[in-house]
Amino acid sequence: MGGSLNANHLMFLGYGALWTIGLSLIGLLGGGIAGFIIALCRISPNRIVRLLSAGYVQLIQGTPLLVIMFLTYFGLPTLGVTVSPLTAAGASLTIYVGAYLGEIWRGSIESVPKPQWEAAEGLGLSRAQRMMKVILPQAMRIATPPTVGFMVQIIKNTSLASVVGFVELARSGQIINNSLFEPFLIYTIIAVIYFALCYPISRISRRLEMRSGPARLSLGTA
Amino acid sequence: MHKISNVASQSPVVSLRNVHKSFGPLKVLDGVSFEVDRGEVLVLIGRSGSGKSTALRCIDRFETIDSGEIVVGSHRVSDPKLDLRALRQDVGIVFQSYNLFPHLTIEENITLAPCSVKGISKSQAKEQARQVLAQVGLEDKLHQYPEQLSGGQQQRAAIARSLAMQPKVMLFDEVTSALDPELTGEVLKVIEALAADGMTMVMVTHEMGFARGIANRVVFMHRGKVHETGPAAILTSPATPELAQFVGTGL
Amino acid sequence: MNLNLDFAAIIERWPAFLDGALLTLQLAFIATVLGTVIGVLGAIGRRSSHPVVSRICGIYVEAIRNTPLLVQIFLVYFGLASLGLKFSAFAVAAAALTINVGAYTTEIIRAGFDSIPRGQIEAAEGLALSKAQIYWHVVMWPAIEKVYPSLTSQFVLLMLASSVTSQISAEELTAVANYVQSDTYRAFETYILVAIVYIVLSLIMRAGFWLLGLVVFPRRRRLGTPL
Numbered sequence: 001m002g003g004s005l006n007a008n009h010l011m012f013l014g015y016g017a018l019w020t021i022g023l024s025l026i027g028l029l030g031g032g033i034a035g036f037i038i039a040l041c042r043i044s045p046n047r048i049v050r051l052l053s054a055g056y057v058q059l060i061q062g063t064p065l066l067v068i069m070f071l072t073y074f075g076l077p078t079l080g081v082t083v084s085p086l087t088a089a090g091a092s093l094t095i096y097v098g099a100y101l102g103e104i105w106r107g108s109i110e111s112v113p114k115p116q117w118e119a120a121e122g123l124g125l126s127r128a129q130r131m132m133k134v135i136l137p138q139a140m141r142i143a144t145p146p147t148v149g150f151m152v153q154i155i156k157n158t159s160l161a162s163v164v165g166f167v168e169l170a171r172s173g174q175i176i177n178n179s180l181f182e183p184f185l186i187y188t189i190i191a192v193i194y195f196a197l198c199y200p201i202s203r204i205s206r207r208l209e210m211r212s213g214p215a216r217l218s219l220g221t222a
Numbered sequence: 223m224h225k226i227s228n229v230a231s232q233s234p235v236v237s238l239r240n241v242h243k244s245f246g247p248l249k250v251l252d253g254v255s256f257e258v259d260r261g262e263v264l265v266l267i268g269r270s271g272s273g274k275s276t277a278l279r280c281i282d283r284f285e286t287i288d289s290g291e292i293v294v295g296s297h298r299v300s301d302p303k304l305d306l307r308a309l310r311q312d313v314g315i316v317f318q319s320y321n322l323f324p325h326l327t328i329e330e331n332i333t334l335a336p337c338s339v340k341g342i343s344k345s346q347a348k349e350q351a352r353q354v355l356a357q358v359g360l361e362d363k364l365h366q367y368p369e370q371l372s373g374g375q376q377q378r379a380a381i382a383r384s385l386a387m388q389p390k391v392m393l394f395d396e397v398t399s400a401l402d403p404e405l406t407g408e409v410l411k412v413i414e415a416l417a418a419d420g421m422t423m424v425m426v427t428h429e430m431g432f433a434r435g436i437a438n439r440v441v442f443m444h445r446g447k448v449h450e451t452g453p454a455a456i457l458t459s460p461a462t463p464e465l466a467q468f469v470g471t472g473l
Numbered sequence: 474m475n476l477n478l479d480f481a482a483i484i485e486r487w488p489a490f491l492d493g494a495l496l497t498l499q500l501a502f503i504a505t506v507l508g509t510v511i512g513v514l515g516a517i518g519r520r521s522s523h524p525v526v527s528r529i530c531g532i533y534v535e536a537i538r539n540t541p542l543l544v545q546i547f548l549v550y551f552g553l554a555s556l557g558l559k560f561s562a563f564a565v566a567a568a569a570l571t572i573n574v575g576a577y578t579t580e581i582i583r584a585g586f587d588s589i590p591r592g593q594i595e596a597a598e599g600l601a602l603s604k605a606q607i608y609w610h611v612v613m614w615p616a617i618e619k620v621y622p623s624l625t626s627q628f629v630l631l632m633l634a635s636s637v638t639s640q641i642s643a644e645e646l647t648a649v650a651n652y653v654q655s656d657t658y659r660a661f662e663t664y665i666l667v668a669i670v671y672i673v674l675s676l677i678m679r680a681g682f683w684l685l686g687l688v689v690f691p692r693r694r695r696l697g698t699p700l
Contacts, residue, residue, distance in 0.1 A: 062672035064636035066647055067664055074654060075661035152539065159541035163640065170543055183551035191540045191548060198539035282599060310601035321596035325615040325692050325700055334610060335600035367692055380596075387600060 005185070009176050016172025017193050023158040023168055026090045028151060031097020038102025043109060045127075053102070060099035066160050068092045073164035089161035097154055104150060108143035109135060145212055149205035152198045159194070169193060234293075235260050235391055235422045236281055241290035241300075243276060250276045251287070252446035258391070258439070261420040265433040265454075268443035269468065274426045277443065278395055281424060282313050295390055311339065314384030315393040318400050320376040322368040328355065328379050329364045332386045339387070347386075354382040358412045374405030378412050385416075392416065394425035430457060430469060442468065483662045486653050493649030494670055496563070500645060501632035501678065504570035508631070509624070511571065512578025513613065519583050530579065537576030543637050545569055550641045566638035566645070574631045581623045585616030618690045618700045625682040629675045636671075646670060 041053035060068075073088035083091070112135050120130040162171035173190040177183050234257035243251035250273045258264045266274040279285045280292060283299050283306060292299035297309040322331050332354060333347035342350075355361045358378040360371075368376055377397055384392060394413065398406040410432050417423060417436050427433055433440065437454040442465045450456060450465045460466040518530035537545065549569040553560055560568075589612050597611040617624070639648035646667060654663040687694045 059668075059672060062633070062675040063668040064633040064647065064671055066636040066639070067650070067668050067671060070647075070650070070654075071661065071664035071668065075664050078659060078661045156539075156541040159543045160637070162543070170541065173544075183547065184555045187544055187547045187551060191536075191544050194540045194544060195536065199535065202535070202539055284595060284598070307601045307603065310599055313599075315599040317592060317596060317599075319592050321590075321592040323593065323596075323611055323615070325618055325690070326610075327692075335602060338606050338610070339601045339603075367696060369696070369698070383600070 003180065005176075005180060005182065009180070012172050012176060013169065013189065013193065016167060016169040017197070019167060019172075020155065020158050020169040020194075020197065023086075023089055023093065023161055023166070024151070024155045027093030027097050027154045027158065030090060030094030031101050031154070034094055034098025035101030035105055038098055039105035039109060040131075042102065042106040057099045057103055060096060061103075065092065065096045065157055066163060068096055069160055069164050085161065085164045085166035088164050089158070089166045093154065093157065093161075096157070097150075100150060100153070101147065104146045105139070105143050108146075109139040111142055112138045142212070145205055145208035148201060148208060152201050152205070155198050155201070156194065234258055235262075235295055236264075236424060237291075237293050238277065238280070239291040239293075241277070241280065241292060242288045243273075243280065243285060244288060249446050251280070251290075253290070254443070254446070254448055255290075256439075256441050256448060256451065258422060258424055260422055262438045263417050263423045263425070263436050264439045264441060265437040266424065266426045266441050266443060267428075267430070267433060267468070268449075272443040273446040274441075274443045275395055278393055278424060278426050281391075282315050282393055283309060284315075307339070311387060312390045313393060314387060314389035314391070315395065316377070316380050316384055316397050318396040320368070320373070320380045320400075322376055322380055322383070324368050327365050327367055328360070328371070328382075331368070331379065332383045335383070336386050350386055351382075354385040355379070357385065357415070358382045359408075372405060373401045374408045377401065377409045381409075381412055381416075391422045391424065394423065394427070396426050396428065398427070398429060433457060444468075478662055479659060480662050480666065482657050483653065483659055483666050486657075489649050489653060490646065490666070490670060493644065493646035494674060496643070497632065497635055497645040497674060498677075500563075500567055500570055500635045500638065500643070501628065501674075503567045504574050504631055504635070505628045507571040508574035508578050508628075511575030512582045512624075513617075515575060515579030516583040516586050517608070519579060520586060534576045534579050537573055538580070542569070542573050542634055543640060545573055546638060546641055562638070562641050562643040565641060566635070566643035570631060570635055570638065573634075574627065577627050577631075578624060581620050581627060582616060584623075585620035586612055588619055589616055615700055618693065621682075621686055621690070622699075625679065625686075628682070629678050632674060632678055633671060646674075 038053050038057065041049050042057070044050050044053070069088060069092045072083060072092050073085065076083050076088075116134055116138065117130065120134040125133065158168055159170040161168050162174065165171070167175070169190060173186050177186045180186065236258040237256075239255050241251050241254045242249075252273075254273065254277055256264065266278060268274045276285055280287055281294060281299065283304065287300055290300065294309060295312055297304060297312065299309060322328075323334070326334065329348060329351050332351040333344065336342050336347045336350060337344060351364065352361060355364060358381055360375060360378055360382065363371060363375065363379065368379070371379060381392075381397075397413075398409050401409065406429065410429065413423070413425070414436060434454050434457045437457075440452060440454055440456055441448055442450040442456070442460075442462075444450075444464050450460065450462045452461075456465065457469050460469060515530050515533065518526050519534070521527045521530075546566070546569040549572065550562075550565050553565065593611050593615075594607055597607040602610070635645060636647035638645055639651060642648060650663050650667040654660040657663065690700075692700065
């Protein structure tokens, strides 16, 4: 067999874990921006904009992230656009996370009590001012627990970048396994590292949820 | 109300003897004793926190007691080896918040326990459901869901559900407190009819006028003790200043 | 960008896609049924007054919810292999998906159980129902009816996530797409088509759950209101 697990292997896993964190941040940032736009489009006064954004959400939420990854990484080159694994993974996560965060945030914006909108309107604020000064600050408080909860989903979903060859945590485990042939041991270590990344965030999210009252069910399989 | 008084010679259906109960440092029942004879209506009154609801709930073992003795018919409620389900087949309890099962129709609410506990047939249980619903004036609501009924109707349906188990004693825990004033009357009327039929009942209520009309015996609880007890007449001529003050504010 | 798309070459392969889609639905079906059973048992376990039982259920839920499905699939796949047990890729995929979704349904159903008011249980106790009868008639059914929309969404997500089992060569929809695209060199068209098939599958599942809800929850059928 290919030797035993040593410090170099662990270093390599650490490197992979760093890229998992990096990719998660890319997904959070990109998906956050996309999600913010989606959320605003979903409540736009313009019917076409609302329909298009709703369609986007429905399409993305009906498609596996893995297929989106394949589409960007293998699909785009057949159209003559070559993308690196990092670009493919980052773009896929942005597209995917945007649809989910967009829905979470739309729900948060809509759960700001109606009188707040009316009061802001009564003060003669423009729509943009109402949104920025009155609604969004309140919506942000409502949105924080589910958003933190969704970060766990993002971290776990970055593991799918391994299928397009991006060397994050799961891929680095596969690479080590290819030389050591100790799959059970290595994937257990990988699982423990993911757990160490995700569990604290899950805890924080749950604590925030309890503080903000009504429990929301966080869905997710990744 | 006309009451049968010649049954007092029999042994009591419910008896509490020197019952003590604390919630942590809080003494809720401090040596409570009273008895209910067959066909008798006992009304528990008192301020909130006086222990009257706790006393009622102890009878059906929804609370366990620290010391003393509770006997219901042949059931020694205070005995740790009590057959709880046998006790509850003999005791019906109706709560302030109706507690009908929202996912079941009124008929299903009523037939659930007779079918699953007593093992009677579905058709027999349905026939019985019709009877008890007629008793509370809701025979047309058989196939409705609880949320389609008014509060008063839901509470009457809850009474019907208890009656379907053919209990020997009925307990009523502030059954009209959650109702709008205009809906309490229909529930009280059902309880009066039960009393007239000779049902043994223990009830906690704030409706003093109703208590005066229906009670064979009134137990006024104050700070976890039976402070004054006697026939319904004590509500109009109380012996203790505490009861006088209570009925003064209650009327 | 060279936009000469040829969907015909892909659509020609429809029998393979159909097989893959059916396998995906089978995986989803098995994991949904078994996952619901695990969810009910897990929720009962988490609420158990027995500290060891509730602890074990809690660890299961947290371990699954805080690790990626991909890694779980590899662990089941290689774990069974290291025990010397040989199973088909389909069986391993179904097992991993069931274990995964069971943790989510445990949490959802537990939330449903917790939402049953204390008074409901007292009323049932007052009617002399046994503990098991109370759980079945008064706690479980209304709880599941309450969380049914969440369960539905979770199972649709599970169906989509089953694409990950292509990584252990379960012959489901994504795996079919992978070999069709490597055959035809038409990756873009292939994955677009597969994405559409997944969207259709999720619509089918949602419709199926909607119908099932009407059958299983007569109150919802009659009144149309959430419990």
